[in-house]
Amino acid sequence: TRVARSNYDLFLQHGTPSELFDVNLGPPTKFHPRTSFDFNNNNHFFSNGPSYQFPQFPQVKPPPPPPTQDPATLGCGMAPRSCPKSKYRSYDGSCNNLQNPVLGTPQTRYARLLPPKYGDGISTPTVAKSGKPLPPARTVSLILYPDVPIEDPKWTLNAMQYGQIITHDMSMIAGSTQAQPHSTKCCSPNGQLLKFANIPEHCYPIVLSEDDPMNKHANIQCLNFVRTITDRDRRCVHEYQPAEQLTAVNHFLDLSIVYGNTDQVNQQLREYRGGKLRVDIRNDQEWPPRNNNASNVCALQDPDEPCYLAGDARVNQNTQLTVLQVILLREHNRIADALSKLNPHWNDEKIFQEARKIAIAEHQFISYYEWLPIFIGLENSMKNKIIYNTHQYINDYSPGVNPTIINEHSTAAFRYFHSAIAGGLDLVSEHRHSFGNLRLSDWFNRPAIIEEGSNFADLCRGLGTQPEMMVDQFHDSEITQYLFRNGSQFGSDLKAIDVQRNRDHGLASYNDMRAYCGLPKAYVFEDFLDVISADNVEKLSHLYEDPDDVDLTVGGSLEAHVPGTLSGPTFLCILTEQFYRTRVGDRFWFENQNHEAGFTLAQLNEIRKTSIARLICDNEHEVQSMQPRAFERISHKNAVVSCHNLPSVDLTMWKENNKGGESFYPEHSFDFSNNHYFFKK
Numbered sequence: 281t282r283v284a285r286s287n288y289d290l291f292l293q294h295g296t297p298s299e300l301f302d303v304n305l306g307p308p309t310k311f312h313p314r315t316s317f318d319f320n321n322n323n324h325f326f327s328n329g330p331s332y333q334f335p336q337f338p339q340v341k342p343p344p345p346p347p348t349q350d351p352a353t354l355g356c357g358m359a360p361r362s363c364p365k366s367k368y369r370s371y372d373g374s375c376n377n378l379q380n381p382v383l384g385t386p387q388t389r390y391a392r393l394l395p396p397k398y399g400d401g402i403s404t405p406t407v408a409k410s411g412k413p414l415p416p417a418r419t420v421s422l423i424l425y426p427d428v429p430i431e432d433p434k435w436t437l438n439a440m441q442y443g444q445i446i447t448h449d450m451s452m453i454a455g456s457t458q459a460q461p462h463s464t465k466c467c468s469p470n471g472q473l474l475k476f477a478n479i480p481e482h483c484y485p486i487v488l489s490e491d492d493p494m495n496k497h498a499n500i501q502c503l504n505f506v507r508t509i510t511d512r513d514r515r516c517v518h519e520y521q522p523a524e525q526l527t528a529v530n531h532f533l534d535l536s537i538v539y540g541n542t543d544q545v546n547q548q549l550r551e552y553r554g555g556k557l558r559v560d561i562r563n564d565q566e567w568p569p570r571n572n573n574a575s576n577v578c579a580l581q582d583p584d585e586p587c588y589l590a591g592d593a594r595v596n597q598n599t600q601l602t603v604l605q606v607i608l609l610r611e612h613n614r615i616a617d618a619l620s621k622l623n624p625h626w627n628d629e630k631i632f633q634e635a636r637k638i639a640i641a642e643h644q645f646i647s648y649y650e651w652l653p654i655f656i657g658l659e660n661s662m663k664n665k666i667i668y669n670t671h672q673y674i675n676d677y678s679p680g681v682n683p684t685i686i687n688e689h690s691t692a693a694f695r696y697f698h699s700a701i702a703g704g705l706d707l708v709s710e711h712r713h714s715f716g717n718l719r720l721s722d723w724f725n726r727p728a729i730i731e732e733g734s735n736f737a738d739l740c741r742g743l744g745t746q747p748e749m750m751v752d753q754f755h756d757s758e759i760t761q762y763l764f765r766n767g768s769q770f771g772s773d774l775k776a777i778d779v780q781r782n783r784d785h786g787l788a789s790y791n792d793m794r795a796y797c798g799l800p801k802a803y804v805f806e807d808f809l810d811v812i813s814a815d816n817v818e819k820l821s822h823l824y825e826d827p828d829d830v831d832l833t834v835g836g837s838l839e840a841h842v843p844g845t846l847s848g849p850t851f852l853c854i855l856t857e858q859f860y861r862t863r864v865g866d867r868f869w870f871e872n873q874n875h876e877a878g879f880t881l882a883q884l885n886e887i888r889k890t891s892i893a894r895l896i897c898d899n900e901h902e903v904q905s906m907q908p909r910a911f912e913r914i915s916h917k918n919a920v921v922s923c924h925n926l927p928s929v930d931l932t933m934w935k936e937n938n939k940g941g942e943s944f945y946p947e948h949s950f951d952f953s954n955n956h957y958f959f960k961k
C-alpha cells in the first residue's frame with residue numbers, strides 16, 4: 281500500500297487530538313504558565329549580569345578561588361570579535377543571537393530555573409537540611425530503580441535512541457566523555473575507597489554499602505565519579521559567586537553531533553569535495569572516519585577494530601547510538617550528492633552548507649514533530665507553542681529568549697528517559713523476524729559490531745521493531761550494574777550517577793521545583809501523595825530525613841505521568857520550558873521566514889514530509905521496508921510498507937532557478953560568497 285500522505289499531512293488533517301499519535305490526551309495539564317517564568321532570573325548566564333539572590337548565604341566560607349583570569353584562555357565563553365554576515369549557522373553556535381553572540385556556544389554555563397543548593401552555598405555537593413549527608417546515591421538506585429522489565433506497548437527502541445541523539449546535540453557536561461572511564465580515578469583500580477589524602481581533586485566517588493550486590497560478589501566499594509567542571513574551576517567568576525557547570529557542546533539543536541561544535545572539529549570531518557563529509561568505505565558502505573585516538577576513546581579488543589570520529593565525542597558509546605549517527609552522516613552525503621547533481625555550478629562550500637541546512641531542518645522536524653509529541657505530549661506541545669499545525673512559516677524567533685540548556689533539564693528531567701533503555705538489542709530480518717540479540721554491555725565503546733555481516737540493517741530494523749522499555753522507575757541492569765563494564769564482571773550504575781550528578785550540580789530540591797511548576801509545596805512526606813504512589817512515598821520517607829531533601833532527579837522520576845505524555849508534571853514543566861527556548865531562541869530555526877537564511881515555503885513544506893522511517897530507509901539500502909511512524913510499534917494501523925512508498929523530501933526544490941516553484945534564492949544576487957554565480961549572470 282502506498283502511504284500517500286506524510287505524517288505531517290495527517291497531523292494537519294486530523295488536528296488535535298490526532299489519530300497519528302493515537303494518544304489519550306486526558307485533562308489539560310496544569311503547570312506554571314511559561315510566560316511567568318522570569319527570564320531575568322537566568323541572567324547569571326551573562327557573566328557580567330546581576331549576580332544571584334540565593335536563599336542561604338554561605339554557611340561555610342569556601343576557599344577563595346584564584347584571581348579571575350582571562351576567560352579567553354580558560355573558557356566560560358568568549359564572544360567572537362565580530363559576527364560575519366552569514367546565511368548559515370556557525371559550528372559553535374556563536375552569532376546565532378546577534379545581541380549576545382556568545383549565547384549557546386560551547387564551554388558556557390548551563391542556565392537554571394531555580395538557584396543552586398550547594399552544601400556550602402557556593403560549590404560543595406548538596407547535603408540534607410540538617411547538614412547530614414543525603415542517602416547514598418547507590419542506595420537510592422538499588423531501592424527505587426530496580427530492574428523490572430516491562431516493554432512499552434506503544435513505542436519502539438528508536439524513540440529511546442533518537443532521544444539520546446537529541447540530548448547529545450544539546451549538551452554535554454564539561455570534563456567528561458560520558459563513555460570511556462574518566463582519566464581521574466577516585467577509587468583504587470579494584471574498586472576500593474582511596475585514603476582521603478590520596479583522593480584527586482574534583483572527586484566525589486559513589487560509595488557502596490556492605491550489602492550492595494557488587495560489594496558482596498566482587499568486593500567493590502567505590503564507583504568512580506568526577507565532578508563536572510564549573511566556571512569557578514575555570515576561574516571566570518567572582519569570589520563568592522556560586523558555581524555554575526559548563527557544557528562542552530553548543531546548546532542549539534543543530535546536528536552538531538554530525539558537524540562538530542567547533543571549526544577545528546568540522547575541518548577534520550569534511551571531505552572538501554562535493555560538499556561531503558569524510559567517510560571510509562568498507563563492504564560498499566559508508567562508515568565514519570577512524571578516530572586517531574582510538575585507544576583512549578574506544579574499548580577495543582583488537583587494535584584494527586574501527587573506532588569512529590564524528591561531531592560528538594560520545595559517538596561510540598553504545599551500538600544503537602552509533603547506528604543513528606551513521607544514518608545521519610549518510611543523510612548529509614546523500615543530500616550533498618543530490619544537490620551537486622541538481623546544481624553542478626555550486627562549489628564544495630555551497631553544497632556542504634546547503635546540505636547541512638537541509639539535514640538540520642529534517643532533524644529539527646523529526647525531533648519536534650515526531651519525537652516530542654510522544655515524550656511531552658501532542659496537546660502540551662501545541663498549547664505551549666512548541667509545534668504548530670500549519671503549512672505556513674512560523675515567525676516566532678525571539679532574541680530575548682535564552683536558548684541555553686537548563687541544568688534542571690539536562691541533569692534531571694531529560695535523564696528520566698534512561699528508563700526506556702533496553703539491555704538487549706534485537707537483530708531483525710526484513711520479514712521482521714527477530715533472530716538475535718546483542719547484550720548492551722558487551723558493546724559499549726566497541727562500534728565494530730555494526731559493520732559485521734548484515735548487522736547494520738538488522739539493527740536498523742531492530743530499532744523500529746523492538747519496543748523501548750516502559751518509561752517508569754525501573755531500569756535495566758545493563759545500565760545499573762554493568763555500564764561500561766568493558767569485559768569486567770560489573771560496571772557502573774547510571775542511575776546512581778544521575779542522582780550523584782544532581783547533587784554535584786547542586787540542583788534545587790524536588791519540593792522547590794514542584795512549587796515552581798505549580799504543584800503545592802510539600803510540608804510532610806504525605807503531601808507528595810498527590811502525584812507519587814503511597815509505596816514510593818513511604819520509600820522516600822525512609823531514605824530522606826525531610827521532604828525538602830528529596831533530590832529533583834528522584835522525586836520527579838516517581839511522579840505519575842501526565843496523560844498523553846511520558847513524564848510527570850514537574851519534569852514535564854522543565855522539558856516544556858527547554859524545548860520552547862530551544863525553538864524560539866534559535867534564529868536559524870527551520871520554520872522561520874528568513875529571506876537571507878531560511879527556506880522558501882515550497883522547500884519548507886518538503887522538509888515537513890520527512891520522517892524517521894524514511895531517514896533510515898534512505899540511508900541503509902538493505903532496509904527495504906518500514907512502518908510509516910517508526911517511533912511507534914508495528915501494528916495494523918502502522919503496518920510495514922515498502923520504503924519507496926514512504927513520503928520523502930523532493931530535493932529538486934533546491935534546484936536553482938526552478939521555475940516551477942517560487943523564485944528561489946533571490947538573495948543570491950546580493951550574496952558575495954556566491955559571486956561566481958552572480959558575475960556569471
Ligand code: HEM
Nearest residue numbers: 440443444447451452453458598690694695697698701781
Ligand atoms: C543506551 C543508552 C544510553 C546510555 C548508555 C546513556 C548513558 C549516559 C551517561 C554515561 C551519561 C553521563 C552521566 C554523567 O556522568 O553524569 C548520560 C547523560 C545524559 N543522558 Fe544518557 N544514556 C543513554 C540514553 C539516553 C536517553 C534515551 C536520554 C534521553 C532521551 C538520555 C539523556 C541524557 C542526558 C540529558 C544526559 C546529560 C547530558 C549532559 O551532559 O548535559 N540518555 N547518559
